[in-house]
Each structure stands twice: as C-alpha cells, then as structure tokens.
Amino acid sequence: MSAGELSDVPADAEHGESAAPATEEPAAPASTCSCLDAEAPNGRAVAEVLLDSALPQLDHLFDYAVPEELAGELRVGQRVRVPFRNQQRKAFGYVIGFAETSSFGGELSPIADIVSPVPQLTPEVWRLARAVADRAGGSAGDILRLAIPGRQVRVEKQHLAAAGTPPEASAHAPAEPLDADSAAIAARLVTGERLALTATHSPERLSTGEWVGAWAIRLAHVAMAVHAAGKSAIVVLPDYRDQDQLQSALAALGAADVLRVDARQSNAERYGSFLQALDGVARIIIGNRSAVYAPAHELGAILIWDDGDPVLAEPLAPYVHARDAALVRAEQSGAGLFFAAHARSAEVERLTLIGYVQDQVNPPRRTRVIHADQSIAPDAFAGRVPDFAAKTIREGLRTGPVLVQVATPGYAPVSVCGDCGDLARCTACGGPIGFRTAGTAACRWCGQHAGGWACAGCGGNRLAERGMGSARTVEQFERQFRGFRVLLSDGDHPRERVDARPAIVVATRGAEPLAAGGYRAVVLLDAERLLSLENLRAGEDCLRWWENAAALAAPDGVCLMASGGGPVVQAFVTGRIDEWLHSELRDRQALRYPPAVRVASVTGGSAQVDRALAALRTPDTLAGVEVLGPTPVAASDPAARGAKLVRAIVRFEYARGSDVAKRLRGALVSDAAGASSRQKGRAPGRAVPEALRLRFDDRGVFDG
C-alpha cells in the first residue's frame, strides 16, 4: 500500500463557481444577517442551477436566464424555483454560480422565483457534495438532501430579525483550563493534520456532577481548543447517547457557540441550528453522520468518534459513510481530521499504515482485563455463567453496579423440537424460530407466529428454548443472585444511565448504559457466539463492542472475558488490538478484501449489468479493476422483489476509484435514460425491470 492510494480524493470539483470572489458585492445593510452574504450576479445574465431530482441524467447544471426583477436579490446558494420541461411545470434547485453567457444551444428560460433570501448552499458544501457524490457514483442532490434541512419560514424570519442585535462574544474563556495534550492536538489539527487517537477508558465526573466517558471530555477539550483558535469544529458521533455525553462535557467546560444537529430534533430545531452555522461565526457543531455536511464557518477540524459504528454509514443512496465524506471535506478545505475511538476501525488502521493519518502513540489508560478460558481451566456452571464469572459478579456487587454484556436480545434465540431435538423451522419460510419473550415463539426471518408449529421430522408440536437471550439471562440472574436488582438494557428498551448502587445490568452489545462512577465489573459473555456471526468483519466488530463495554468500568474496576479463545479474544485480553488489526489488514490485502481495496456492487437485469461492466472495458480496460460475477440475486433477497436480478462485484485499487465511479455512473445514466421506454414496453403481468443500482464500499457485500 502507498500513500498514492488516496489520490482518488478529488482535489477540486468540476462544476460550481466557488472560485469567483465575493468582493465586488455591495456592502450589506447593517441590519442583515451575515448568513445572507453570498455572491451576486453583478450584471451576469446566466445562472447555473442544480435541480432537485433523484434522476441521474439530471445530475448536472442547467443554465437559466437571470430576470431583471430578480437580479438584485439573487445570490449563489439560494434555493430557486425554475420552469422545467415546459413553462408551467416548475422544479426546485440551487443557484450554483453565475456566468456571462451559456454554452447551451437553445433559448434559456428565466428563473421563476427565489424560495428564500438565505443562500443555503455554500460554495464549500457544494464542492463537497459534488465530490462525494462523484466518488460514490451518486447524485449531488442526494447529498444536498442530507446537508440542508427543510426550510421553516417562521424560524428563518426569527433568525433574520435577531440578526440586527450584536452576536454574543464568541471568544468565551472555558470554565476550566484546556488540557495541554488536547491543545497540542488541536494546534496540529487546525494546520490540516490528520490524527488517530485511542481513547482512555472509564467514565469521569464533570464539574456539574454528571458522569460521562473520559473520551467525551477529551473530544470536548479538542473541539474547544479548535474553537479558541477562531475555527469551527464538527464532531460526528454515532448516536444520541454519545452526542448527549459530548454536549454535557462541553457545557460543563463552559463552551460557547455549540450547535447540535441530530435525528431527534424537530425540523424547526434543525433549521435553526443550520442558519446559525451559516452565520459567519465559528461554532462547535456536534451531531450524527449528517453533521459532516454542516455549513461550518472557517472549518478547523472534523472530529469523528467511533467511526467503526455501522450507523455512520448512510442508509440512503448513494450510501456514503461519514468517514469518507470527512476525508473528502478535510482534503478540500484544508481542515484537520481527528479519528477517536476505543477500538480503531480497519479503515483508520489502513490510513495510519499508509501514513495518511498520524497515530497518537501515548498509551491510554485501559481497564484491567482478565480471561476465564474454559478450554484451559474448565469451570462448573451453576446457572447462566461459569462459577468464576459468578464470583466476579458477586464481588462487584459488594460496592456497585456490574455490567453483563450478552450477544442476543430477546428470550431464547433458538428453539428445537421438544420431542426429537431437531432445530425448529418456520412452516412458512423455513427460517429459525426464536423466543422473543418467554412463551412466545416466532420465526426470526418472516416474523410468523409459531402457534400451530409441527416438527417436520417427528410431527411433535412442543417447542423447547435453546440459547440465552438478554431477557432469559435476566430471569436466570434473578434466580442466581437473589436480593439484587437486575436491570435490562437492549435495543428495544435502551437505558442511558444507571446509578452507583449495586445492580446487575444485562445489556446487548451497543446498548450498555453508562454507570455513575463506572461499573465495578464488566463481564463479557457469548464471545464465541459473536465471533461466529457470518460476517467478514466479526473480529473487528467484536473488538469494538468489547472495548466500548470495558471502557464503562471504573478505573479500578475489572473486565472479565468469560469465555472464548483464539486470536481475536487474545488481542482483546492482551490489549494488542492494533497489532491484530494490522495483521488482519495484511490478510485482506492478500485476499483483496476491503478496506485493503475498494468494492462496488452493480445490481440489475442481466443485460443492464453486462452493459455497465462493459463500460469498465471501454474505451480501454482499467488496470487494477477486477469483476466478480455477475451471479443471480436470490429471489428471497429483498433487493430482488420478485424480479430476476443479477449482481456483480467490482474490486479496485483506491487510485482507480474515480475512473470506476465515472464509468459505472455513465452506464447508470444511459440506463436511466432508456428506463422509461422499457417500463412502458413491458408485457402486462411481467415483473418490472428494476433500475440499475450502484453501491460503493458496501460493508456487507461479501457477507452471506
């Protein structure tokens, strides 16, 4: 691997007029908000507009005439309404730039009206959206939908009215001095450096009395030091529980100018924060994966917490991971990039190996981890856990809460025939039957209730529970540890915090509550079950789940790996995660698996996919690009929806990324152009030919 493998990150966008200076603009009246500052036409007659459309063939700029009566108001970045297809039908779009003349042959239609005086799309965000969409084979409009919240007239009026009043002093002195390490990191970030940090374990107490993970305090210090340098910081965090912790840490430190962008906010709140970000004041913007597109003023750094969490991958086309968007943005804007986590992702490990990201080597404090290896010292089972684990739990309960991490939610993941012992299969779809709660069994694939189930082998109709879900674990612990509170936290009933009193907290991975003062003990069960998940990245995921759980222990608490063995468990127990990741990455390099290489999946009708793959060979065959398949997509696959589809997987070196994306995107555009006719021409009753679908860097593309 070489540093050149990131050369696919575009240095510049083709479209857009961001280069034109805004200096010729007349001085704005004193009462207008600085969020209105943007380039005006200044006599130029043509406006370049990106239309709001999901259609790939419309994903380019359209020229419109600047009407006399709008010339004074119109600005780059404004949302406008324009005639499209005919003078009656109108479409929405964004003004991307102005020009003297148009290269379009026909007569230009005029812009119909301006939706809002606020230029919502800054040149920087436009450049980012264009580059990110190009890299992912998608439309810029799809990125802008994530980047720009829906307009709220009331919020906007309020914002513009308040703009006359002088902004509050933005150079707030922090309530506590920033720690020297964080200040040093921030100083490097604002010069454009890219750093990776493994965070310290255990919760810490804020001056407000609230407990948060030590990582949150570290990120708060770094973000505040970036802000103190007069720059904005964007902090991307996977979920609202992480965002809450960071927000608490920032508040306790007296941070000013903090904005929050997350999925739980109303659109009005989101639009309000968005307008403040646009305001020309440096901010600390914290939020979910979409926050990476926030219109930050003077962006100094993007901070990403726990980038291995799958929720940072956008589920909507073009499926761009926040990490990738951040890489492009940092490259384009010269901002720094900070990856922090308890367990590094394979992607960040790759970036450190090629020297693109610098490793912060100072070893963090880590919870003491012990391993009860059943294969070395077989132990007696009196209930759900081996005796050694039960002893650890009892010891912890003497002084505080104990966390027990389990693999599966629900009651019992598996059921078997009570008579012959065969695995119970759903009578409708053949899927495995599990118990969601005690006594109610249903198919884990189709959800059908297993009320009238009969065994296909012996005809018996008694279902027996096998395996231990979180609910059944709670039941067993209530029996085994009488007199103690047993609390449950899982995906359906997440619990954000627990107090410092003794209690057993049973949680599924990722749903562990934060304990005041930290857990006395963290017990990790079901390692072999988690590692056996049919997932190429099971090892990496397990290390992340385990490290995040271990980080919830008190500084003098203990983490017990209660079972399992093998290299991944060893890496966790000995704390040599980076070494394991390193060798894993070498293996993937040899096997050509991501993230050592990139992948794209191409799905559609057989002829469509063939045409798309042909584009990879014309006009010349791209070196470093390999095609697997196409293979039929199983009819049961939700992607198929009854139609007969095939899928090919394209593997390529990072340096080939822009070529591959450009060519596959070209095939998609010509396919879409012909799609309407195919649709119309289809015989009645025949399945609708699905559109060609393109997906880059799909994490699960090689999973069964």
Add this chain to the structure above:
DNA sequence: AGCACGCCGACT
C-alpha cells in the same frame, strides 16, 4: 418521470 419526436404497419 413525463412528454415530444420519429419511423414503420393497417386504415377511412
């Protein structure tokens, strides 16, 4: 998407 353009078979 949705609509106009355009090029071959059956018709008042």
Add this chain to the structure above:
DNA sequence: GTCGGCGTGCTC
C-alpha cells in the same frame, strides 16, 4: 395518402 404504434432521448 395518414393515423398511431411505441422505441429513443431530452428536459436549460
């Protein structure tokens, strides 16, 4: 001769 079938392609 022309009406209209639907494949093709464009939308500033």
